[in-house]
Amino acid sequence: MCRLLAYLGTPILIEDLVALPEHSLVHQSREAHEAKTVTNGDGFGLGWYGERPHPGLYRETTPAWSDENLKAVCGQVRSSLFFAHVRASTGAATSRANCHPFVVGKYLFMHNGQIGGHNQIRRPVENLIPDDLYQYRGGTTDSEAIFLAAFAHGLERDPVSAIAKTLRQLVDLQAKAGIVEPLRFAACLSDGESIWAFRWSSDVRPPSLYIRTKPDGIVIGSEPVDFGSDWVEVPKFGYVVVKRGEKSVSGCLNLHMAELAAA
Amino acid sequence: MCRLLAYLGTPILIEDLVALPEHSLVHQSREAHEAKTVTNGDGFGLGWYGERPHPGLYRETTPAWSDENLKAVCGQVRSSLFFAHVRASTGAATSRANCHPFVVGKYLFMHNGQIGGHNQIRRPVENLIPDDLYQYRGGTTDSEAIFLAAFAHGLERDPVSAIAKTLRQLVDLQAKAGIVEPLRFAACLSDGESIWAFRWSSDVRPPSLYIRTKPDGIVIGSEPVDFGSDWVEVPKFGYVVVKRGEKSVSGCLNLHMAELAAA
Amino acid sequence: MCRLLAYLGTPILIEDLVALPEHSLVHQSREAHEAKTVTNGDGFGLGWYGERPHPGLYRETTPAWSDENLKAVCGQVRSSLFFAHVRASTGAATSRANCHPFVVGKYLFMHNGQIGGHNQIRRPVENLIPDDLYQYRGGTTDSEAIFLAAFAHGLERDPVSAIAKTLRQLVDLQAKAGIVEPLRFAACLSDGESIWAFRWSSDVRPPSLYIRTKPDGIVIGSEPVDFGSDWVEVPKFGYVVVKRGEKSVSGCLNLHMAELAAA
C-alpha cells in the first residue's frame, strides 16, 4: 500500500538509499517484499531539506522505476534529512497532489496505510482539517487529511500527542459509521531537525517499519534496503524520534486503543 | 481564463468543431482572441455522450495543441452532444481532476471564469457541496465546487434556478469575506438531452459566449470557431437552453443581482 | 515483456475485452500470469478501426491500471477490429512514441518480445527502415523498427513473408554481432480488414499467444482474458490470419530457422 524511507545523518547523495542498494526504494516500487501490494507504481515523491527551512519536493505520477528525472535528482542532490515514498493507491487518483510526501511550511509528512472505509467518511475526515490550513489541501488522499488534521491537535508543539489524538478521532469516525476495516498507519514526520516515525494500527497488523542506526546516520523504512542484519523492526504500536545532532532514538510508546481511550 | 465549446445536433466527428476549423478550440488553446489570457495550456478535456446515459471523458494535463491522443479521439468519435474545454488555470494545480468538464452521473459541466478570492473562502465554498455528493469531489477547483454545490439547490429539477441560487450564495460568501474581485461565470451543463449555457458576472464584464444555430446543430462557444457571420453573442447575464430534437434556443433570462436578491 | 490483445468480429465495446473480464488486459498490466515480468506498467496503447481507413490511437505513458481516460474510452468506443497493448519496457524510455501499437497509414502493429542485444545493433537495425518510411520513426523501440523494416520486404503485399524476411535479417544482424540473446516475437498486424498474428522465437521459447474463436468474433491475446476452456495456444513458430467476414483462422506455418534459411 506504499513503501517509504526516511534518512537523518551526515549528508549523503539521495541515491545512496533510494536508487543504488539492491532493495532500494526504487526497487521496492517494482517488487516490494512486505507490502500488501507487490507493485507500488502509482507515483512517487521525494522531499529533502537543503539550505532552506522548507524542504524541496519532487513528486511525479509515473512509476519510480522508470523515471529518469528521479534518478538524476537522486544522483546529484546531497541531503542530511530526506523522505522518499513510492505509492500504491488505495483509491484516490494518481496525481501529483496525491503523491507523498506532503509539505506544510517546514513540515514534511508521508504515510503508508489507510483509513479503512475512507470513502464513507470522507466528509467528516475533511472537516477535521483546521480552516486556516485548508488552503494546503492539494489532493484527495486520506493521508494528507491526517497530516493536516494533526495540526489541530498541536502537531507543532507535540507531534506524538497530536498524531495519537488524530488517530483516535479517525477511529471514532470509523466506529460511528459502522466501518469494520482497520485504520493502518506507518508514517514519518519531520520539521527539518527531527524525524518522528509511527507504526500503528487499529487491528493487530500495523504496516511493516524498520530502523537502522549507524554512527553516521539513521534510516527508517518500510523494508530494509539491503539484506544486512542491522535492521530492527520498529515495535508495533510504537514510535521513534530521531533528533539531528543527537543521532539517537529517543524512545518508544504504545499508542494502542486503551491508552488512546484514556487520553 | 479557459475556452469552452458545446455541441448539440446531428452526430458529427468531434474534430469538426474541436480540431479542424481555422479558430477551433485547439487553436484557441494556443491563441485565444477574447480571453483574459492568450494561452490556454493548462490541460484540456472532452466529454461526449454516446450510447450510454453517462458521458465519456478524456482529460489531460498537457496543452491541447500538442496532444496526439486528443487529435485521434476527435477524429474517430462521432457524437450528437459533446463538450470540450481548454484550461488556463486561475490558481489550482494542473491535474486531470482539475480539468473540465466534470461528471456526476449523467451530468456534464464546464466553466470559464472564477470565483474572485476563492483562496480566501475555499473552506465555506467546499461546505456548499452536499454530503452525499462529496465523493465526487475529485479536484480542488472553484469550478467543480460550483457544479457540485448546485445539486443542493435542485440542479436535477431546475438547472437555471439551481445555478442562480448557487451564484447568489457564492456572491454572499465573497461579500462576507470582503472580497472585491468579481465572480465571473460562463458555463455549460448537460444531462445528455439538453444543454444549459450561462453567461453571468457579479460585475459588468461576464466572459464572452457565443451561439451559432443551424438546422443540423447548435454550437455554443467562448469564441466563434470560424469567422462566419452566423455567430450571435449570448446576452450578458443571460442563459440559453438547447433541447435535443427541438433544436432550438428556449429563452434568455437575466440573473443580475437584483433578481437574485429577490430570489 | 508486454501483453497484447487483438479482436476482430461484430462491433463490441472495447472494455468488453480490455477492462471488464476477470483477467482483462488492464488486469494483466498489474498482474500478468505468463509473462517474464509480472508488471506491465510502462505505458499502454489502444488502436481501433472506426469509420475511417486509418485507425484511432490512444497511447499513454502511465500504467493502464490507473488511467481513467483509458477506462472512459474503452467504455464508449465500439469497434469491430481493435488492438490493445500494455508495456513492460526492455530498455527503451517510457514515452508515448515507444508505446504500442504503431501506425503507418492503415496499418497497425504491436509486439511482445525483443531483439536480444538490440543496443549493440541499434544502428544497423535502424538502417533496415526504408528511407521513405523513416518519417514514421517516432520512437526508439526495436518493435517499431521491425514494423517499419517489414515494409521493405513487401508487408503490404504479403505480410507473412515480409515478417519472416525481416526476422531473418534481424537474426543475421545478431549473429554478426555475436549476440547470443534470442529474438522473441509475438506480434499482431492489421490493415483494418485482417489480423495477422505471429508467434516466433530464435530459441525454443517464443512468447505466449492464444486465440479464442467464437461465431461473433475472434480474440488473440498474450493470455486468456478469462478462465474459460475455449482458448487455444497459437502453435509455437506459427502464425494465424483472421479475415473480416470470413471470421476464420486461415492456417499455420512454421517460420523456424531452417525455412528461413531456405528463403
Added chain:
Amino acid sequence: MCRLLAYLGTPILIEDLVALPEHSLVHQSREAHEAKTVTNGDGFGLGWYGERPHPGLYRETTPAWSDENLKAVCGQVRSSLFFAHVRASTGAATSRANCHPFVVGKYLFMHNGQIGGHNQIRRPVENLIPDDLYQYRGGTTDSEAIFLAAFAHGLERDPVSAIAKTLRQLVDLQAKAGIVEPLRFAACLSDGESIWAFRWSSDVRPPSLYIRTKPDGIVIGSEPVDFGSDWVEVPKFGYVVVKRGEKSVSGCLNLHMAELAAA
C-alpha cells in the same frame, strides 16, 4: 522556437535566473518577447553540474510555467554552471527525450532554432551521427542530431570547428534536397568547465542571443531575464567561449557561408 539560458559563475540557486527575475526563463515560457512563437510550452529542461563530472538533468513535457517540481528543484539546487531551456516544438513530438538539454557523458547541449525542411532530410541527418554515439540518440529532434553529429567532427577537441563543420554539412544536405527554408542555430554547449555559445543562421536572421558579464558570473540567454542595461547582443554569426575561473569572454568569430565554404 524555444528560449534558452546558461550560467557560469559563483554557485547560485538556479531559481535566481530561471524562476525569480521579472522576465525569467519560466516567464518567457508563457510570454517570450523576441521569439517567433510567444508561447514556449512544449516541455522544458534543466541541466546542471554539481559534484560529479556528468550533469544532472530534469526534463518534463509540461509547460515550465505550471511545473511545481521545476520550481522546487530550482529553489533548492545551487550550481556554478547550468543550462535551462523552454521548448516550442517545430514538429517533433512533446516527449522528455525531445526536450533540451541533451547529455552525452560530461557534455550538455541545447538549441534554439531548426534545420529548415528537416522532415525531408531526416534520414541523411540521422546518418551524420557516428555509430558509436547512436546509443545516445534518445529522441527525434533535429537539435539532438546536430549535437551527436558534431562529435564526428571533433567536438571534444575543438567545439567551434566541430559545430561549424556540422552546420556546413547540414546546409549542404538542405541544398541537395532543394530546401529553401533556412537553418537557424542559437545553441549552448558545455563540458562542465566552459560554455560555448553560438549564434548563426544560413539566412540573415539568426535567433536572438544575449550575454551579461558580471564579476561573479556570466549569463547567456535568448532574451535578457530583466530589463537592466548590461545585456549585450552576441554578434550575429558569432560565438562566445566562457571559461570557468577565467570568467571572461574569449572572442567572437563569424561562421558565415563564405568561411564555411573555404573550410
